[in-house]
Amino acid sequence: MRGMKAFLLSIAALLMLVACSNDDTSSNKEETGSEPQEISMMFNLHVPEVPDTRLEELLEEATNTKLDIRWIPDNNYAENLNTAIATNSLPDVFLLKDVTLEQQKEAIRDDQYWEIGPYLEEFPNLNQLKPEILKNMMIDGKLYTLYAGRPLSRQGLIYRKDWADNLGLDTPTNLEELYEMMKAFTESDPNGNGKDDTIGITDREILGTFENFATWHGAPNNWGEKDGQLLPQFMFPEYREAMDYFKRLFDNGYINRDAPVTSKTDQQEMLKNGTAGVYIGTMSDVEPMYRDAVEINPDVEFDVHNYIEGPDGEFRTRAIPGYGSMLIFPKASIETEEELRGILSFFDFLMTPEGSNLLYWGIEGEHYEVVDGFAKVIPESQDKYNLEILPYTPFEIGEPETNGRYTGYYEYEPRAKAEELYLDNNQYLVEDLSTPLDSPTWSQKSETLNQIMTDATYQYFLGQIDEAGFDQEIEKWLAEGGQQVIEEYTEQWKEMQE
Numbered sequence: 142m143r144g145m146k147a148f149l150l151s152i153a154a155l156l157m158l159v160a161c162s163n164d165d166t167s168s169n170k171e172e173t174g175s176e177p178q179e180i181s182m183m184f185n186l187h188v189p190e191v192p193d194t195r196l197e198e199l200l201e202e203a204t205n206t207k208l209d210i211r212w213i214p215d216n217n218y219a220e221n222l223n224t225a226i227a228t229n230s231l232p233d234v235f236l237l238k239d240v241t242l243e244q245q246k247e248a249i250r251d252d253q254y255w256e257i258g259p260y261l262e263e264f265p266n267l268n269q270l271k272p273e274i275l276k277n278m279m280i281d282g283k284l285y286t287l288y289a290g291r292p293l294s295r296q297g298l299i300y301r302k303d304w305a306d307n308l309g310l311d312t313p314t315n316l317e318e319l320y321e322m323m324k325a326f327t328e329s330d331p332n333g334n335g336k337d338d339t340i341g342i343t344d345r346e347i348l349g350t351f352e353n354f355a356t357w358h359g360a361p362n363n364w365g366e367k368d369g370q371l372l373p374q375f376m377f378p379e380y381r382e383a384m385d386y387f388k389r390l391f392d393n394g395y396i397n398r399d400a401p402v403t404s405k406t407d408q409q410e411m412l413k414n415g416t417a418g419v420y421i422g423t424m425s426d427v428e429p430m431y432r433d434a435v436e437i438n439p440d441v442e443f444d445v446h447n448y449i450e451g452p453d454g455e456f457r458t459r460a461i462p463g464y465g466s467m468l469i470f471p472k473a474s475i476e477t478e479e480e481l482r483g484i485l486s487f488f489d490f491l492m493t494p495e496g497s498n499l500l501y502w503g504i505e506g507e508h509y510e511v512v513d514g515f516a517k518v519i520p521e522s523q524d525k526y527n528l529e530i531l532p533y534t535p536f537e538i539g540e541p542e543t544n545g546r547y548t549g550y551y552e553y554e555p556r557a558k559a560e561e562l563y564l565d566n567n568q569y570l571v572e573d574l575s576t577p578l579d580s581p582t583w584s585q586k587s588e589t590l591n592q593i594m595t596d597a598t599y600q601y602f603l604g605q606i607d608e609a610g611f612d613q614e615i616e617k618w619l620a621e622g623g624q625q626v627i628e629e630y631t632e633q634w635k636e637m638q639e
Contacts, residue, residue, distance in 0.1 A: 177201065178483040181209040181232035181474065183225065184535050185218040185466075192532035199499065204487050212532070233474045233484055236535060237286065237467040242278070245469070246584045249280050255470040255481055258284030264485055266492035269543045274463035277576050287488060288464035290540025294566035296353055296458055297447035297559075299427045301418040303440065304331035304339075315450040316357060316386065319419075323395045326418035342390065343417035344400035345408040348595055350421045351602075353459065355383040356571055357449045362459045364575035364630065371574055371630040373623070375594050375615065381608075382452070384601050391602045401599045413437065424559035431553065445555045447562040460570040466535060492538050494545035501537060501546050503530040515550030577637070580629040586622040593618045 191212050201208055211232060213221045222241060225231050226248075237245065248254065258275075261267045261284075270288065278286050298319075305312070305322065308329055313319040323341025325331065331339055344350045352374070356362060359379035364371050374380050390396040397403060397411065409426070411417040413434040420430075424445040434441045450456050468488070475481050490496040502509040502516045508526045509516045518526045541548050551557040583590070597614035600606045606614070619627075 175205065177205045177207045178480075178487075179207045179209065180234065180484055180487060181211075183211040183213060183222070183232045183235040185215040185236055186212040186532060187215045187535065188527065188532050190528065190532075193529045195529050196500070196503065196533055199504075200487075200491075203496070203499070204490050206483075206487055229473060231471045231474055233480075234468050234470055237469050242286070242467060242469075243584050243587055246280055246579070246581075249285055253472055254285050255472055255475060256283045256285055257287070257470060257481070257485065260482065260485055263482070264489040266489045266544070267485060267538070269492065270539055271463065271543060277462035278464065278467060279577075280579070286467035286469045287538050288468075289466050289535065289537045290463060290543070291461060291465040292563040292566070293460045293463060293570055294458045295423045295425060295559075295563055296421070296566070297424040297445055297562055298449075299412065299420040299422070299424060299430065299443055299445055299555075301326070301331065301412075301415075301442070302444040303442035304418050305444075306442075307331055307333060312444070312446050314448060315454075316354075316452065319449055320386070320389070323390065323419055324393070327393070327395045331418060332415060339415070340397060340411075340417050341395035342419040342421070343403075343408045343411035344396055344421075345403045345405050346401055348598060350400075351383065351387050351598065353421050354387060355380050356457050356459045357451050358383040358386070359451050359453060359455070359457065362571040362573040364573055366574060366634075369631075369635075370627060371578075371634050372627060373594070373618075375598070379451075384598065384611075388602050388604070392604070398603070401603075415441070424562055425556060427559060428551065428553050428556040431555070443555055445559050445562060447566055456569050457571045458566045458569050460572050462573070462576045468538070488538050491536060492544040497537065497539075497541075497544040497546035500533055501530070509547075511547065512550045514547070516547035517550035517552075574634065575630055578630050578633045580626045580633075582622045582625040582629060586626075589621060590618055590623055590626070593621065 197208055197210065200206070209232070218236075219238075219241060222235065225235075245254070258279075261270070267287070271290070274288055274290065275284055278284065278288060298313075300322070304310075304326055308325050308331055310322055310325060311318075313322050326339055326341040330336070342350070355374060360374050360377050360383060363374055365374065365377060366372075367377065387396075391398060397408075397417070400408075409420065409430055412420045413430050414437055415434075420426075424447070427443050427445050431441070431443050434443070447458065448456050470481060470484065475484065491500055498505075498516070502518070503526055505511065507519075508522050508530055509518050511517075537546075538544065548560070551560070593614060597606065597611055600614075601608075601611050615623075
């Protein structure tokens with residue numbers, strides 16, 4: 142209890158300093174003893190249980206606010222958001238993912254959300270957000286959202302190192318070596334049980350796994366330049382080469398054939414339970430997957446790797462725009478600039494080292510400890526951390542470079558290695574050229590257009606259509622609005638080059 146009292150006293154002292162330092166720039170700062178500002182929020186719940194309210198209460202204490210948080214299971218978030226929009230029941234702040242920002246562009250242009258860009262200079266911490274990332278989120282040159290920062294590329298392999306060792310396989314460094322690993326993991330009894338019960342790689346219903354292979358082959362990241370036009374990735378020959386590579390995996394049984402209807406949970410389960418030997422995705426997932434896998438098989442060994450050369454001997458990795466999610470502020474809920482400033486003040490606190498560490502790691506000595514300048518969740522407190530702190534991580538604004546929070550200390554070697562490989566990936570990034578561009582047609586029809594080509598790509602893998610059939614689906618994509626998207630993106634892109 143003594144430690145908790147000291148912690149709360151230090152937070153109170155910090156808030157007094159922040160309030161004093163900001164009096165001349167933010168007219169709505171709370172007076173001592175004033176009523177707490179009520180802030181309603183809607184966030185995705187990415188863990189099984191609704192969190193304990195302890196951290197919420199600490200944040201309220203530290204910021205003189207009263208929080209009302211709607212927790213929506215991640216799988217149902219988009220549906221619930223659409224319902225809230227349709228019924229005019231949006232909270233003061235809610236989380237947007239990239240696809241939902243596209244869907245809100247019309248409402249943004251209709252002045253239904255606050256433009257927050259002009260206010261950021263009033264807040265010393267929010268004003269530290271990276272301009273190059275803010276630029277990627279702007280609509281018509283104006284900023285409406287705050288972002289949660291992410292490494293530019295976290296993509297790579299998580300694979301069964303014990304299987305590779307059993308078969309005398311080295312870490313793959315190019316596409317053919319990776320193919321041979323997936324083949325051996327399927328055909329050469331990597332677990333040594335004498336049964337035909339393993340496959341090379343596990344995949345799921347979106348094209349994320351395949352798109353990494355496409356970029357390794359040299360295809361662009363979603364959109365690239367060709368002959369003076371911006372074109373979608375599937376109109377490049379390297380995409381076709383990657384499709385043929387992936388079709389061989391399906392034809393030979395080196396991948397789960399039900400991938401088009403496999404969930405992320407089931408995809409990861411195949412790696413954890415020893416069905417599959419390779420998983421492509423966020424490399425830091427290796428730690429939680431290992432914790433589950435070792436409960437099933439105490440001898441399991443995983444490793445992570447990022448560097449896979451394409452046919453031309455070059456390595457490339459897909460870059461994201463620098464953020465994982467965004468927060469947006471509807472005018473229907475926030476009626477005055479004073480209210481908006483109060484809400485931004487709450488998030489400004491979360492961008493202090495004290496606020497960001499409290500939000501992300503919890504209470505030092507209770508949830509985490511500092512080891513060599515890194516934060517480490519106390520092993521005995523892992524369940525407590527998962528219940529009280531982990532669900533709130535989508536609240537984070539910025540990234541360690543801008544908010545000053547500790548980065549993680551990881552005893553599990555592959556997890557620590559993943560952090561190093563994220564930095565290594567920065568040397569080989571392939572940007573999505575469409576990120577700073579806007580297409581009204583894409584905003585209206587992206588869901589339909591994406592589905593056409595996702596279905597066509599998986600149909601090609603499964604042998605349900607051939608190259609001619611794939612070409613027909615491209616023609617359908619063009620006719621459904623894709624040609625107009627190409628023209629809109631290309632026109633803007635050329636203007637930016639001038």
